[in-house]
Amino acid sequence: VLASFQLPAAVAAQCGLPEHDGFTWLDAVQELKKASAGETPVQLWQRVENHPMVQYVxxxxxxxxxxxxxxxxxxxxxxxxxxxxxxxxxxxxxxxxxxxxxxxxxxxxxxxxxxxxxxxxxxxxxxxxxxxxxxxRLCGEQEDLKAWLARYLGVRLRVCCPLDWDHVWTEVWDGIAWKPLDPNCLNFARRLHEGIGSWTRVLAIGTPGSGKDAADAGEASEEVTEAYFARAGGSPEELRNWRATVDAARADASGASTQSRTLCGHVLQVARFDDLRITQELRSAQADFDLGRELCELRQS
Ligand SMILES: [Zn+2]
Structure with missing residues (x-):
């Protein structure tokens, strides 16, 4: 597929290739791999995010x-x-x-x-x-292409979705741990101070095929609220405040305490789903998805 597209000279130049006709996306990807030799998967993926191949058009x-x-x-x-x-x-x-x-x-x-x-x-x-x-190439096309390229390059990605808060970001598996692509996201817990409402949980959802690596390490899909509390590196008092804010938002049946005025965290609370149970459900959903099971084939329970 990559070799089937001839690049205009200007696009070739944006990919770090000489500015003339005759190159293909395959040349561009090889150039990308060459440039990122010796870098971590996070750095490689940073290059992909900024590459003309996945640009918004x-x-x-x-x-x-x-x-x-x-x-x-x-x-x-x-x-x-x-x-x-x-x-x-x-x-x-x-x-x-x-x-x-x-x-x-x-x-x-x-x-x-x-x-x-x-x-x-x-x-x-x-x-x-x-x-x-x-x-x-609109946002949906960009995201689909990135997921496709991640599999092609052997990079595992997952998407972090805070519940009841309008935001989303990507984490990359670096072989040992999941790392947010945008380091500002390490401080996500601190956004509870912004006065625009609370989030109620953070869920990490594996992109297609990213569920497990060969060594079975670092399963992609899981509940990561505690991880994001820890990442923000707050004082014991800050940590207590963050937990209190999130607990209050989960308990609020009106939705008024959350940034998006929605109730996902509250519904999970009422259903008595704890972190572990949520992780189990996300992982079994990812396994079903990766096996290509349709919604109607899922076990009724
Ligand atoms: Zn025209």
Whole structure:
């Protein structure tokens, strides 16, 4: 797949390659590996996050680059129509958000600047989304590509989701421990002081295939609230305050104490799920997911 895309000279240059035509993404990835030789997985992944291969690209005219506005509610645009995919496109088209929720459709844009016609759609497939010639690559496409690249490069990732708080960040397995990519996240517990409400737990969710390594070390999916209390390195008094704030938010059935005004932590509290039980559930969910089990095949219990 990587070798099938010829890079424009300017993109090759952004990847650290000589600025001329003829290189492919495979050359770019080899260059990336070369540059990161001897570095930790965290440093390698930092390079991937900043690499042109996973860059955000707004949906646009693929000839001149005029942007197609992704507004919502979307005003009528006489230059943009939605069509059923062709037989060739169909296996690659997914539903998703563009100018509102959409089924698996193709956006056909007749550019008012250059007169050329562009066909573009949301897709899960690197065969489509790696296209370096102005293919619209929105957040969903970026995340799917990163998960795909992580498996390709043998880097294990997990996503940390605080409950009842609007934020998310990535951790990378460095062979010994999980490390947040953004070191500011080490201090996440201190955000309880910001006065914008509380979170109730932090859950780490493994990305597809990242559940276990060969040595069975560092299972990806788990409850990590205590780990994030510890990481912030608070004084005993700070730690007591953080625990009290989180406990109060878990006990509050109104949702008013949490930043997102939601009740996930409270629901787990009422269900009497402790840290250990939550970890068990997350791990069994990840095992099912990695085996490709569908929701309807899961055991009823
Ligand atoms: Zn154009």
């Amino acid at each position: 707004p949906a646009q005219c693929q000839d001149c680059g005029r942007h197609i506005k992704d507004t919502y509610p979307a005003p009528e645009d006489p230059d943009l129509v939605e069509e059923e995919p062709t037989e060739e496109e169909r296996p690659f088209v997914r539903s998703g958000w563009f100018r509102g929720p959409r089924g698996p459709v193709v956006f056909v844009y007749r550019c008012p600047d250059c007169g050329q016609t562009t066909r573009w759609f949301r897709s899960l497939h690197p065969e489509v989304t790696l296209n370096p010639r102005r293919w619209g």
